[in-house]
Amino acid sequence: MIWPRIIGQDRVKHLLLSAMRKGKLPHAYLFVGNDGVGKDAVALELARVLHCEKGGEEACNECPSCVKVDSMQHPDVKLVVALPVGKGEKADDQPLEKLSPDEIRLVQEQFKLKAENPYCRITIPKATIIKINSIRDIRRESALSTYSRRKRVILISRADEMGDAAANTLLKTLEEPGGNTMLILTTSHRGALASTIISRCQVVQFDPLTETDICAALVDRNGVERGQASLVARLAHGSYSKALELLQDDVTVQRQQVVAFVRAALGSSVVAITDVVEELCATKDRDVLVRFLNLVLMWFRDALVLAQGGQVINLDQQDDIKRFVSRFSQADLIKTLADVERAIFLVERNVYINLVMLHLAVQLRSNILPYMISRQAEAAQS
Numbered sequence: 001m002i003w004p005r006i007i008g009q010d011r012v013k014h015l016l017l018s019a020m021r022k023g024k025l026p027h028a029y030l031f032v033g034n035d036g037v038g039k040d041a042v043a044l045e046l047a048r049v050l051h052c053e054k055g056g057e058e059a060c061n062e063c064p065s066c067v068k069v070d071s072m073q074h075p076d077v078k079l080v081v082a083l084p085v086g087k088g089e090k091a092d093d094q095p096l097e098k099l100s101p102d103e104i105r106l107v108q109e110q111f112k113l114k115a116e117n118p119y120c121r122i123t124i125p126k127a128t129i130i131k132i133n134s135i136r137d138i139r140r141e142s143a144l145s146t147y148s149r150r151k152r153v154i155l156i157s158r159a160d161e162m163g164d165a166a167a168n169t170l171l172k173t174l175e176e177p178g179g180n181t182m183l184i185l186t187t188s189h190r191g192a193l194a195s196t197i198i199s200r201c202q203v204v205q206f207d208p209l210t211e212t213d214i215c216a217a218l219v220d221r222n223g224v225e226r227g228q229a230s231l232v233a234r235l236a237h238g239s240y241s242k243a244l245e246l247l248q249d250d251v252t253v254q255r256q257q258v259v260a261f262v263r264a265a266l267g268s269s270v271v272a273i274t275d276v277v278e279e280l281c282a283t284k285d286r287d288v289l290v291r292f293l294n295l296v297l298m299w300f301r302d303a304l305v306l307a308q309g310g311q312v313i314n315l316d317q318q319d320d321i322k323r324f325v326s327r328f329s330q331a332d333l334i335k336t337l338a339d340v341e342r343a344i345f346l347v348e349r350n351v352y353i354n355l356v357m358l359h360l361a362v363q364l365r366s367n368i369l370p371y372m373i374s375r376q377a378e379a380a381q382s
C-alpha cells in the first residue's frame, strides 16, 4: 500500500502520483470533500514525498527533511489556518506578532497535535478567519527562492475561512503564481469559496471513507476493539475524525442510554420518561443528540433484521434485542424507524430538542405497544 499514513483515498493518491510522475503538479490544488476524510493529511503527505531526500514516491520517514515536515518545522512546507486577531493588529503585521504569549502557546500546541496526527482538526479559541496577514505572508514568501531547491508547499486548511480581504490577496497570488510554490487549499464547503479562486485551482474531489477503512484505522491506529470499531465506523458517515469524536463520546455509555430511553418510553411512569429526556438533552449539543438518535435507529433496525431472521450489528446487545423482539412481536418497527429518522431531522433543524424527544417517546410507545394504547382508549371510553 502506497502512502500508508493515508486512510483509503486510493483514487486521489494515484491521481497525485500520476501528476508527480509526469512532472505536471499544478501551482494550486483545491481538495474538496467532507470533514475528516483526510484532505489535510493527503496534502501534508504529498509535501513530505516531494521533499523527501531519497526522492522516491514514498516518504522515507528518516531523512532530515521527512523529520522536519513531520514536526511542522520544514521551512518550505507551511500550514495556514484561521488565527485569532491580536490587539491593535494591522494587515502588515506578521500573523502571530500581536498575539499574547498565551495565544501563541495555544496555536503552537494545536500545530503540534496536527503534526502528530494530520487527521486532527485544529481548534484555536477565537480563531474564526484566515487573516489577510497570513495570506500576505504567503505572497511575500512566494517571491523568495526556497531553502531546499524543491517546491515550496503551502497548505491553506479550511480555505473557506478566509475573509474577503484575504481571499482577494490570495487571488492575486493565484493569478501570478511563483514557479516554485504549490498551494493546496482544502475545504468541506466548496460553495463558500469565490468562483474566481476555484477556477484557478485544480480541483480534486475526495470521497467519504468506507466503513471497512475506518474500522481498520480504528483498530490499527487507536487500538479500538473490533466490535466497537465496526459500530463506530458505521456511525461515522465516512469521516475518520468523526469516528474519533464518537470514541470520545463513549459509545458504550450512549448505547446503555438507548436501552434506558426505550425502557422508559415503554414504561408507564411519566416521571421516568421526563427524567431520561432531561438527562439526554442536558448537553444542549445537537450533534451528540443526533449521534444518540442514530444509535436508537440502529437498535430498532437490528430488531427489525432479527425479527426477519437476519444478522445484527449490535452483537453485544443481541440478547437484549432478541428479548425485545420476542416480547413485542406486534411492534410496528417500520413506523418506529421512520419516527426516529424524523426526530433526527427535527433535532438537526433547531426544533426544541426536549419536545422532539418527548414526542418520540410517545410515538415509540404507540408503535410498540399498540394494544396498550387501545386498551387505555377503551378504558377512557367506558
Ligand SMILES: [Zn+2]
Binding pocket: 051, 052, 053, 054, 059, 060, 061, 062, 063, 064, 065, 066
Ligand atoms: Zn525522507
